[in-house]
Amino acid sequence: MTETPPFTELMDQAAYAQAVLTATEAAAAYYGAGDSPLDDDAYDRLVRGIAAYEAAHPDEVLPDSPTGKVAGGAVVGDVPHATPMLSLDNVFSAEGLANWMAGLQRRLGREIAAWSVEPKLDGLAVSALYRDGRLTRLVTRGDGLAGEDVSHAIGTILGLPDALTSPVTLEIRGEVLMTREQFEAANEIRVRHEGVPFAHPRSGAAGTLRARERPYKVEMTFFGYAALPWEDDDQAGLRGLAHGATMDLIAGLGVGTTAGTPVEPRVCTTAEAVQARIGEIAALRGELPFGTDGIVIKADLAADREQAGSGSRAPRWAVAYKLPATEKITKLIDVTWNVGRTGVIAPRAVLEPVEIDGVVITYATLHNPADITRRGLMIGDQVMVYRAGDVIPRVEAPLVQLRTGAEREIEFPTGCPRCGAELDVTQQRWRCVRGRACHAVASVGYAAGRDQLDIEGLGETRIVQLVEAGLVADFADLFVLTSEQIRGLDRMGETSTANLLAALERAKARPLNRVFCALGVRGTGRSMSRRIARHFGAMEAIRGADLDAFQEVEGIGPEKAALLVAELAELAPLIDRLVAAGVNMTEPGAPGPATAPGADADAGEEPPLAGMTVVVTGSMTGPLAELTRTQMNELVERAGGRASSGVSARTSLLVAGEKAGSKQAKAADLGVRVVTPEEFAAMVEGFLP
Ligand SMILES: NC(=O)c1ccc[n+]([C@@H]2O[C@H](COP(=O)([O-])OP(=O)(O)OC[C@H]3O[C@@H](n4cnc5c(N)ncnc54)[C@H](O)[C@@H]3O)[C@@H](O)[C@H]2O)c1
Ligand SMILES: [Zn+2]
Numbered sequence: 001m002t003e004t005p006p007f008t009e010l011m012d013q014a015a016y017a018q019a020v021l022t023a024t025e026a027a028a029a030y031y032g033a034g035d036s037p038l039d040d041d042a043y044d045r046l047v048r049g050i051a052a053y054e055a056a057h058p059d060e061v062l063p064d065s066p067t068g069k070v071a072g073g074a075v076v077g078d079v080p081h082a083t084p085m086l087s088l089d090n091v092f093s094a095e096g097l098a099n100w101m102a103g104l105q106r107r108l109g110r111e112i113a114a115w116s117v118e119p120k121l122d123g124l125a126v127s128a129l130y131r132d133g134r135l136t137r138l139v140t141r142g143d144g145l146a147g148e149d150v151s152h153a154i155g156t157i158l159g160l161p162d163a164l165t166s167p168v169t170l171e172i173r174g175e176v177l178m179t180r181e182q183f184e185a186a187n188e189i190r191v192r193h194e195g196v197p198f199a200h201p202r203s204g205a206a207g208t209l210r211a212r213e214r215p216y217k218v219e220m221t222f223f224g225y226a227a228l229p230w231e232d233d234d235q236a237g238l239r240g241l242a243h244g245a246t247m248d249l250i251a252g253l254g255v256g257t258t259a260g261t262p263v264e265p266r267v268c269t270t271a272e273a274v275q276a277r278i279g280e281i282a283a284l285r286g287e288l289p290f291g292t293d294g295i296v297i298k299a300d301l302a303a304d305r306e307q308a309g310s311g312s313r314a315p316r317w318a319v320a321y322k323l324p325a326t327e328k329i330t331k332l333i334d335v336t337w338n339v340g341r342t343g344v345i346a347p348r349a350v351l352e353p354v355e356i357d358g359v360v361i362t363y364a365t366l367h368n369p370a371d372i373t374r375r376g377l378m379i380g381d382q383v384m385v386y387r388a389g390d391v392i393p394r395v396e397a398p399l400v401q402l403r404t405g406a407e408r409e410i411e412f413p414t415g416c417p418r419c420g421a422e423l424d425v426t427q428q429r430w431r432c433v434r435g436r437a438c439h440a441v442a443s444v445g446y447a448a449g450r451d452q453l454d455i456e457g458l459g460e461t462r463i464v465q466l467v468e469a470g471l472v473a474d475f476a477d478l479f480v481l482t483s484e485q486i487r488g489l490d491r492m493g494e495t496s497t498a499n500l501l502a503a504l505e506r507a508k509a510r511p512l513n514r515v516f517c518a519l520g521v522r523g524t525g526r527s528m529s530r531r532i533a534r535h536f537g538a539m540e541a542i543r544g545a546d547l548d549a550f551q552e553v554e555g556i557g558p559e560k561a562a563l564l565v566a567e568l569a570e571l572a573p574l575i576d577r578l579v580a581a582g583v584n585m586t587e588p589g590a591p592g593p594a595t596a597p598g599a600d601a602d603a604g605e606e607p608p609l610a611g612m613t614v615v616v617t618g619s620m621t622g623p624l625a626e627l628t629r630t631q632m633n634e635l636v637e638r639a640g641g642r643a644s645s646g647v648s649a650r651t652s653l654l655v656a657g658e659k660a661g662s663k664q665a666k667a668a669d670l671g672v673r674v675v676t677p678e679e680f681a682a683m684v685e686g687f688l689p
Contacts, residue, residue, distance in 0.1 A: 006048075007045050007046075007049040008045045008046045009049060010050065010053040013057075016057075016062075017062065019046055019049060020066070021064075022046060023043065023046050023047055023050060023066045023072060024066055024074050026046075027066060028074040028075065030206065031071050031075045031140075032075070032206070032210065033203075033210070034198060034199070034205070034207035035199065035203060035399070035401050036203070037329075037399065039327055039329045040325050040327065041325040041328060042329070044325075047072070050067055051067045068312070068313055069143070070085070071087070071141065071142070071143060073143065075140075075141075075142050076142060076146070077142025077145075077146040077147035078146060078148070078149075079137075079146055079147055079148065079149050080145060081139070081142075081145060082230070082231070084144045084310070085127060085141040085142075085173065086144055086310055086311075086314050087144070087313050088320040089320065090319070090320050091320070092322050097274070097278075097297065097319070101115075101271060101274075112299050114242065114269055114300035114301055115268050115269075115297055116244055116247075116265055116267050116299075117274055117281070118225065118281075118295070118298075119258060119281055119296070120292055120295055120321075120322075121174075121175035121177055121225070121258075121290065122175075122202050122293045123175040123202060124140065124141065124175065124176055125141040125174070125176075126138055126140055126150070126174065126176050127147065127171055127173050128171070128172045128222070130164055130170055130172065131230075132167045132169055133163055133164040133166060133169075135154055135161070135162050136151075137149065137151050138150050138151045138153055138154055139151075140209065144313075148210070152212050153176075153209050153220075156208075157219075157220045157221065158219060158221045158222065158256060159223060159224070159255060159256020159257075161255070163254075164255070165254045166253060168236045169233060170228065170229060170230055170235065170236045171229075172226070172255055173224065173227070174226070174255075174257075175225065176205050176221070176222050177220065177221055177222075177290055178208070178218075179221050180201065180289050182201070182204075182220060182221065183200070183396075186204050186208065187397060188374045189216050189218055191374060193215060193216055196400050197374075197375050197376050198397060199396060199397050200384045200386070200396045200397065201291055202291060208220060221290065222255070223257055224247070224251075224255045224256060225247075225296075226246070227246050227249070227250050236253075239302070240303075242301050242302060243299075243302075244265060261288070262287075262288070263281045263284055263288060263292070267300050274297060278297075278321055282323055285326070285389055286326075291326075293322065293323060293326075294322040295323070297318065298317060299318070305317040324358070325357070326387060326388040327385065327386050328355070328385055329384055329385075330354035330382070330383065331382055332350075332382075333351060333352055334349075334350040334379060335349055335350065335366065335372070337417045339416060339417055341436070341570070342435060343434060343435040343436060343438045343439060344429050344430070345413065345417065345423065345429070345432065346368070347366040347367075347372060347410075348364070348365060348366060349363060349383070356393070357387065357388075359557070360557070360559065361387055361393045362559070363393070364385050364387075364392075364393040364394050365392050366394075366395055367394070367429075368428045368430065369425075369430055375396075376398065378408060378409060378410060380408060382398065383396070383397065383398050383399065384396040384397055392562065416433075416434070418439075418442065419434060419441075419442075421434050436473050437468075440473050443475065444467070444475045444478070445460055445463050447518035447519075447520065448463070448475065448478075448507075448518075450630070451514070451517065451628075452517045453475070453514055453515070455478070455500075455503050455507045456503040457496065457500050458478075458500065465489050465490060466478075466481075466489070469488075469489065471485055475518060475574075476577035476578045478504055479578070479581035479582070481504070483498070486500055508581070509584050511634065512537075512584065512585055512586055513532075513533035513534070514630075515539070515578065515583055515584065516539070516542070517529035517530075519571055519575070521568070521571065522567055523563045523567075524564070526633070527645075528555060528556075531553055531642075532553055533590060534591075534637050535552065535590075537587050537590035538586045538587070540585070543568055545565075546565065547561045547565060548561075550564050550565070554642075589638045608640065609636060609683075611640075611641075611652075612652035612653055613650055613652050614643055614653045615643075615646065615655070615663060615667075616633065616636070617661065618656050618658050618659050618664075619657045620632065620657045620677045621657060621658060621676075621677045622677050623678070623688060624678075624681050624688075625677075627689070631689065635688070638684075638687045639683075641653075646663075647663045647670065649670055651670070651672045653673050653674075653680075654673070655675055655677060656674050
């Protein structure tokens with residue numbers, strides 16, 4: 001995070017005027033029906049661009065400009081607030097926060113002894129008036145001075161009870177939002193009734209709060225974050241109370257607060273403690289059942305807040321530490337259907353690449369077919385995508401108002417996309433009726449393949465036999481087969497049984513890269529498996545790797561790293577059984593990540609292919625004649641090189657065997673060095689198998 005976040009550059013007055021119009025329209029939609037065509041990041045960039053333009057051209061500022069106004073000046077109301085309902089100033093980094101804290105203490109001329117740190121709830125602000133303990137009026141923030149009466153929503157908001165536990169009169173302020181569950185429920189009802197889902201929980205809350213006369217009810221949640229005496233009658237004893245104590249008081253009256261959630265308000269007495277708590281809340285963000293777009297830091301003591309006072313847009317005693325946006329709008333290009341290891345059919349959204357918090361997202365989960373129906377998604381839709389922390393990105397909903405007419409229905413599979421068998425659609429998650437067996441034949445076949453464990457004599461027919469006999473459900477089962485079990489199969493005599501057992505024994509000794517590849521980890525093929533095996537050296541190190549450790553491997557970004565961590569967790573029982581069966585779990589000659597370069601066997605000496613990208617083509621001869629392509633690639637990587645399959649300008653060396661063909665011609669064109677298998681064997685002599 002940087003202190004000056006990016007902004008949309010506005011080149012001239014016309015661009016500035018257009019930006020003001022776009023921003024005010026978006027803000028009106030955002031605070032109104034909740035259907036802004038912009039995501040928050042896009043809106044914030046635009047407003048920062050407007051502010052930058054205005055700073056450079058102060059005499060061109062338009063009266064409609066959103067800068068410096070609550071809600072961007074885009075909303076009005078007719079119910080005046082006794083005390084203005086303001087926005088919050090923002091900081092974007094630890095340094096920005098430290099400056100803000102120092103500035104406030106300077107203004108007060110003293111140290112601030114206590115800070116309250118709490119989540120910035122991503123909903124919309126309301127004022128709830130309780131008279132004699134009864135909820136009588138609900139008003140939105142509006143332009144800060146006056147809001148809209150939304151009392152019709154009373155009774156639909158958890159956390160705002162009709163009656164308090166004590167008959168006091170006071171005004172409570174807080175945020176109305178939809179939890180994830182409430183959002184899902186709301187969209188299910190909406191799609192059933194009028195076909196227009198909400199784009200995300202925040203817009204769901206905005207649209208629902210203002211809607212009158214809907215034929216259906218949806219539930220929302222309120223979290224209070226302030227309380228004020230009503231008409232100078234401080235019945236609840238709020239005056240002089242610290243913020244933390246106020247929160248306890250309203251919770252005691254039966255009003256919802258974040259107390260009891262993992263991000264409950266915490267009073268901190270040092271800047272270090274404030275920063276630590278910010279880190280904790282930021283880390284919990286992805287797991288919370290409601291949205292947070294930052295952390296609010298407030299002077300806790302009433303005397304500090306009173307003395308600091310407020311500006312026209314925001315109080316001076318509080319600030320929002322903004323977190324990077326978790327939601328972006330992008331296009332749904334396609335939906336693919338994957339069959340998981342247990343036979344579950346999982347739809348996956350293929351997206352136009354979009355960056356969220358520094359990570360480029362190209363796929364998102366759609367969970368199950370019902371999820372697609374509930375959201376009313378179509379291919380070609382602009383969709384809101386969510387990603388926070390380590391959660392797998394998900395599509396929240398389409399932005400129906402942006403449809404062009406070119407969108408297409410999403411087709412649901414009518415049979416198992418992998419084996420064609422029938423689908424069991426009685427549950428939310430559809431399954432292939434073959435369950436694990438659907439996966440077993442394909443996955444065992446893959447593991448036994450030439451480039452993985454290379455198990456001779458284990459062809460598809462044998463595998464089907466083994467699976468159908470109930471002897472094998474995954475490839476770890478192969479290694480505990482007894483000769484009696486094998487001999488019991490059709491057309492298996494003494495010799496073929498002995499041969500298969502011997503082949504299995506050999507397969508156990510394959511290098512780690514083959515074993516890893518055999519696991520069929522999504523997103524990794526042969527060359528990625530080799531890179532991972534060489535990088536980590538041992539299965540134990542791979543299993544212990546976290547997101548950061550995986551990203552040290554060439555070609556692994558955050559998206560793939562997250563997938564690997566999830567896949568390895570899912571495969572843990574299988575790997576445990578392979579280990580128990582005595583399958584090799586190390587990569588010969590790999591330095592592993594913990595060892596410093598040069599600390600391995602041939603200490604001090606660079607391996608012969610260090611830094612080289614090597615392509616092998618044609619049939620091998622001489623000492624290499626027996627090696628398969630996979631074994632050749634392993635050899636390249638053992639000798640410190642990187643094996644690649646295509647010749648390009650980045651290729652350092654082409655090993656051209658007999659009938660080398662087009663790759664040799666291309667290498668000649670590009671001036672890539674070409675060697676014969678014999679010359680290559682001499683280069684890597686110490687590394688031959
Ligand atoms: N996508 C769009 O088109 C669009 C348009 C307008 C605004 N926005 C977004 O809205 C935001 C700006 O809105 P804003 O002016 O309402 O300011 P804000 O939401 O960033 O901050 C002020 C608000 O924070 C809320 N808040 C949440 N938790 C709180 C807590 N614990 N204590 C105190 N207050 C708390 C209050 O409602 C307060 O009014 C920006 O993030 C912007 O991206 C988006
Ligand atoms: Zn199937």
